[in-house]
Amino acid sequence: MDWPLPIRILLWPLSLLYGWLVRSKTISYRAGIFRRKRLRGAVVSVGNITVGGTGKTPMVLWLAEKYLRDGKSVAILSRGYRGTGQSSDEVELMRKRLGNRVRFGIGPGRYEQGSALERDSPVDVFLLDDGFQHLQLARDLDIVMIDGSKKLNGEWLLPAGRLREPVSACTRADLLVVTRTTEHTPGEAQQTFYAQARLLGFRKRHSNEGVLSVSEIGPGPFFSFCGIGNPQAFAQDLKRWHVPVANSRVFRDHHKYSAIDLEAIGTDAINAGAVGLICTEKDQQNLPEFNAKLPIYIALIDLAISSESEFVASIDRILAGRRSSLS
Numbered sequence: 001m002d003w004p005l006p007i008r009i010l011l012w013p014l015s016l017l018y019g020w021l022v023r024s025k026t027i028s029y030r031a032g033i034f035r036r037k038r039l040r041g042a043v044v045s046v047g048n049i050t051v052g053g054t055g056k057t058p059m060v061l062w063l064a065e066k067y068l069r070d071g072k073s074v075a076i077l078s079r080g081y082r083g084t085g086q087s088s089d090e091v092e093l094m095r096k097r098l099g100n101r102v103r104f105g106i107g108p109g110r111y112e113q114g115s116a117l118e119r120d121s122p123v124d125v126f127l128l129d130d131g132f133q134h135l136q137l138a139r140d141l142d143i144v145m146i147d148g149s150k151k152l153n154g155e156w157l158l159p160a161g162r163l164r165e166p167v168s169a170c171t172r173a174d175l176l177v178v179t180r181t182t183e184h185t186p187g188e189a190q191q192t193f194y195a196q197a198r199l200l201g202f203r204k205r206h207s208n209e210g211v212l213s214v215s216e217i218g219p220g221p222f223f224s225f226c227g228i229g230n231p232q233a234f235a236q237d238l239k240r241w242h243v244p245v246a247n248s249r250v251f252r253d254h255h256k257y258s259a260i261d262l263e264a265i266g267t268d269a270i271n272a273g274a275v276g277l278i279c280t281e282k283d284q285q286n287l288p289e290f291n292a293k294l295p296i297y298i299a300l301i302d303l304a305i306s307s308e309s310e311f312v313a314s315i316d317r318i319l320a321g322r323r324s325s326l327s
Contacts, residue, residue: 003160011160019157022133022165026172029135036138037111041075041123042323043139044315047132049165051158052253053229054145055179055195057090057282058303060129064094064102066312072124073103075117077137079130080106089254089285090129096281110137132173133164140322141315144173147230148181148194174318177305180233193311197233198304199241205284205296217276217297220244223269224278227255227286234280238299247272257283259290266293 003011028034044063048054060076067074076098080088087095091106103123105113114126114137128137132144146152150162157163170176176192201211221244226234231250238245249265251257269277270293277296279287284298305311 002162008156008160012156015157015160018159019166022157025135026165026169034135037136038138039111039114039123039126040118041114041126042141042319043114043126043128043137044141044143044319045128045131045134045139046143046145047128047130047134048145048147049132049167049169050147050150050152050155050162051164051229052147052162053233054147055177055197055303056130056145057093058197058301059143059145059177059195060127061094061097062303062305063127063315064098066315067125067127068098068101073122074101074125074127075103075105075114075123076127076129077105077110077113077131079108079110079134089282092285093281110134132169141175141319142173143175143177143315144170146170146176146178147233148178149233149236175311175314177311180236191314194306195303197237197301199237200300200302202278202297202299205287205298206291207295211300212297214241214243220276221246221272221274222276222278222297223265223272223274223294224248225251225265226280226283227251227253227257228280228282229253234299237301238278243278245278246274254286255283256286257288259288262288262290262292269294 029036046056046059048056064074064076076094078091080091087106091104103117105117107113110128117123128134128139131139132142152167155161155163173190176190177195178192179195201213202217203211224235224238224245225248228234235248247268249268265277274294276294277292278299279296280299
């Protein structure tokens with residue numbers, strides 16, 4: 001967390017306790033004190049070691065599309081963080097992208113959710129969303145996402161800092177994917193790849209129009225708003241995509257927008273001279289049916305992975321080796 005230094009110092013003893021608990025849990029699983037549970041299908045985990053957005057959901061979508069092209073049956077296991085019932089904003093985003101081509105198991109007990117899906121019909125590949133710290137479920141491949149625009153050296157553990165685990169935990173990963181830079185390599189033992197958010201286009205809310213390009217949504221300027229884990233990254237992406245932004249407003253991650261929120265956003269946008277609003281797909285899941293004062297454009301993205309063929313080959317090689325050792 002980005003606390004002022006005095007508050008971080010006050011929270012430091014709690015970070016020490018948190019770090020001890022995290023290390024104890026990891027050691028207990030490694031030593032076999034706690035037993036991991038294994039599903040019949042292959043399990044590919046996508047996670048990170050920090051709070052905030054690192055690109056986990058786009059990576060899960062990328063992997064789902066890869067395995068669907070390979071002719072595999074795919075299921076996604078997610079705890080549905082800050083959601084209600086059997087869903088969350090991130091789960092709804094994935095459901096809208098993937099439709100009924102993929103099955104979902106939502107809840108804190110990922111093994112139980114996966115087992116229930118397997119009782120219905122076999123699953124070739126489970127994608128474990130935000131799974132790096134969920135050690136209870138055995139996995140065949142661990143992919144860890146790192147936001148390369150934020151330095152991890154010297155960062156503190158929760159609650160004083162942003163780290164969910166010490167940086168050394170990256171050594172447990174099979175592959176590291178660094179987003180938003182090509183210069184940050186936190187691990188030495190693993191293969192490291194690089195990725196950036198790629199703009200697919202914009203979808204106008206409450207419209208049957210297809211996906212629109214930057215030129216098709218008009219010259220702007222626009223007013224951006226978001227309630228995601230890394231709002232600075234969204235602002236940087238809009239700049240990189242040459243989307244003119246007059247001003248912006250940021251809300252906490254997973255923010256559920258109210259009609260009052262949209263009214264205030266619209267007012268701020270008009271005062272800034274904006275002709276439209278722009279938000280992320282994740283924000284779209286949290287918007288009320290209330291119509292804003294200006295049209296809302298949803299930014300649609302996927303991941304562009306450098307050395308993609310090598311990345312795919314590494315995934316397939318590691319997964320094949322792990323699965324063969326179980327048979």
